[in-house]
Amino acid sequence: MPHSGINVLFEGHNLVRLLGGLWTTVWIAALALVLGLSLGALLGALRTLKNPVLRLGLRLYLEFFRIVPTVVLLFLAYYLVPELFHVDSLPGSWMAVIAFGLWVAAEFSDIVRGALLSVPVHQRESGLALGMNRWQLFRYVLLPQALKLELPATINLATRVIKTTSLLMLISVMDVINIGQQIIEANNTTYRTGVFWVYGVIFIFYFVVDYPLSRWAQRLAAQQKV
Amino acid sequence: METEILKVTHLNKFYGARQVLFDVNFTLHQGEVLTLLGPSGSGKSTLLRTLNGLEAFQAGTLTFNGQPVVADEAHWQKLRQKIGMVFQSYDLFPNLTVLENITLAPVKIQGRSAATVQAEALALLERVGLSAYAKAYPRELSGGQKQRIAIVRALALHPELMLFDEVTASLDPEMVRGVLEIIKQLSQEAAMTMIIVTHEMNFAAQIADRVLFLADGKIVEDTPGQQFFAQPQTQRAQEFLDSMDF
Amino acid sequence: MDWAVIQQSLPEFAKGFQLTLWLSASGIAGALVVGVVVSLLRYFQVPVLGRLSGAYVEVARNTPLLIQLFFLYYAFPVLGLKFSAATCGIIGLVFLGGAYMAEGFTGGFNGVSQTQVESGRALGMNQWQLARYVVLPQGLALSVPALAANVIFLIKETSIFSVIAIPELTNTALDLIGLYYRSNEYLLVLVVAYAIILIPLSLLLTWLERRVRYATFGD
Ligand SMILES: Nc1ncnc2c1ncn2[C@@H]1O[C@H](COP(=O)(O)OP(=O)(O)OP(=O)(O)O)[C@@H](O)[C@H]1O
Ligand SMILES: [Mg+2]
Secondary structure, eight states: OTTOGGGGGGSTTHHHHHHHHHHHHHHHHHHHHHHHHHHHHHHHHHHTSSOHHHHHHHHHHHHHHHHSOHHHHHHHHHHHHHHHHTOSOOOHHHHHHHHHHHHHHHHHHHHHHHHHHHSOHHHHHHHHHTTOOHHHIIIIIIHHHHHHHHHHHHHHHHHHHHHHGGGGGGGTOOOHHHHHHHHHHHTTTTOTTHHHHHHHHHHHHHHHHHHHHHHHHHHHHHHHHO | OOOEEEEEEEEEEEETTEEEEEEEEEEEETTOEEEEEOOTTSSHHHHHHHHTTSSOOSEEEEEETTEEOOOSHHHHHHHTTTEEEEOSSOOOOTTSOHHHHHHHIIIIISOOOHHHHHHHHHHHHHHTTOGGGTTOOGGGSOHHHHHHHHHHHHHTTOOSEEEEESTTTTSOHHHHHHHHHHHHHHHHHHOOEEEEEOSOHHHHHHHOSEEEEEETTEEEEEEEHHHHHHOOSSHHHHHHHHHTTO | OOHHHHHHHHHHHHHHHHHHHHHHHHHHHHHHHHHHHHHHHHHTTOTTHHHHHHHHHHHHHTSOHHHHHHIIIIIGGGGTOOOOHHHHHHHHHHHHHHHHHHHHHHHHHHHSOHHHHHHHHHTTOOHHHHIIIIIHHHHHHHHHHHHHHHHHHHHHHGGGGGGGTOOSHHHHHHHHHHHHOOHHHHHHHHHHHHHHHHHHHHHHHHHHHHHHHHHHHOO
16 A cells, blocks of 8 residues: 555654644643642532532532533533633633633532541541641541542543543644644545544544553552452 | 361461461361350451351361362352351341342252242241241341341251351340350250350350360360360460450 | 524424434443443453453543544544444444443442352352352442443533534534524523433432332342
């Protein structure tokens, strides 16, 4: 075969361009995670308080993100953020960070809440017995135990965010898939099977990032069982 | 009383690199009640589990009914029908009724007729005073009741040897007696051969034909029951009895 | 917010709604079948097939549905395998969902307590009898919460079908926005449509989880 499809990857700067797209994907995921986890930890802690209005509001916030598919979240951000904040020129990547960040915050708030509530009562009480105030109790007793308990779930959430970045092309972000499509289209006539190789490489990219993370989560979860 | 049922010679057992049973030797005769005593962590459960093939052992031999025990799973599956075991945590199958719990193994594993097994199960339930609960699920029973059913479940297989591992240890005090009564009956009326691990010293003193006293994975004493509780031979055993307030 | 616009769009959305339901139902049914088979192959450690099943689960779970769909829809035809968009959607959902369901079942089987397995062994059960009488009945009950979560997840994933132009709910909304530029109205209908499917369903699933748990374990 004079034009084996795999060569499409080595044509011009194609591989470099794909890697560039991957980088866009990665930084959006990373930023969304940092924002989402911080906000989510705060919301999760607030959800353990007794205030009924606060709890209901935060619960509704969570349920909204549970119901709406992430594709739809992206479009909500894409259409509503410019309107709500009167900005026209916000790039799609930032809207993705906002949408994913709020979504991660919702999911993580539930993880944090579950973890905080699962710390045994006697731990809480022995903290109080040592004269800790509420903040010290949270900081030195509850949070460290909860974090350890919920690390696997958090890692799994991260792998979901990474997979979800595949949707970025929908709002015209120049992510790895979008660039892949451009390469495929540009080389359609020369490399008929190029599509197979380009998507294959992207497939492997995702797998290489996500697989080690989910193995890590599995290992941690298995250790906790013993 | 002189037929040998079980003979253990030079049994050694390791968990990884750590040895937990050291050169254990003893012989058990038909109808004999052997009580296994010893401080926590001395290896009582491990020894019982090894005798039922739930734990592998690294050296030594077991002889059951004159036949050497081949230490592979298929062989153990057959043997376990002759060696009943009841654990500390009453592990009835939660998705089956009491009657189904009892008849499952005799019917499905031994292939006996369902009608016969059922009749026998009901008779056994009657004996332990729980015939009203045949159709109940384990969740409807108290711990003591569950443990009595667990004993019946093991008996329904017609075992020749019964192993009891602290079967009353997780029960409320008022439940303990009923369970111990059943074990006593089993010895007196059916002359069942058994090995019992227990922390109930009064019960042990009443029922034990022989006591094996285990410490740090070694048999420190192998003494007739009466003698052990009256005057143990070793300092170690005396300290143990003192610590149990006996 | 223009209610007339919403009203006019409802027939279109109704079609998308039906398609979303139909695709979800077929995909989930297929995923459950694949999940059971794969988890059993792994549980019994069937030579070769057990390992292949393990590899399949890892690949399907650690790659996005979107790429899986692109493969089916754009790359496979080049190799001579051509399916309609809807077929690709269902195959993709079964491929992805099968792995998630398999993990759910496996989690259930592994969640059966060691003491239960030991009491079965102490009664002389062999591996097959243990599976039949102890591990499967209890494991299936334990896996229900994970399976229920997967059902919700897979229904939401059908929104990704819009990228290969299957006219389900999300695609319907995006098309309408493209035609009439009324993003607020159409997005509202879209969110409400998903809520109509998912809220009752998740209540139903929670009820089912409790029923199964009680019937099996009594708590
Ligand atoms: N699965 C295991 N892996 C490693 N070590 C174990 C395991 N089970 C028990 N051991 C160790 O083997 C030793 C004997 O334990 P075993 O449970 O037989 O003691 P025991 O006499 O039954 O104690 P207790 O009265 O507390 O039930 C202990 O030191 C224990 O820590
Ligand atoms: Mg023990």
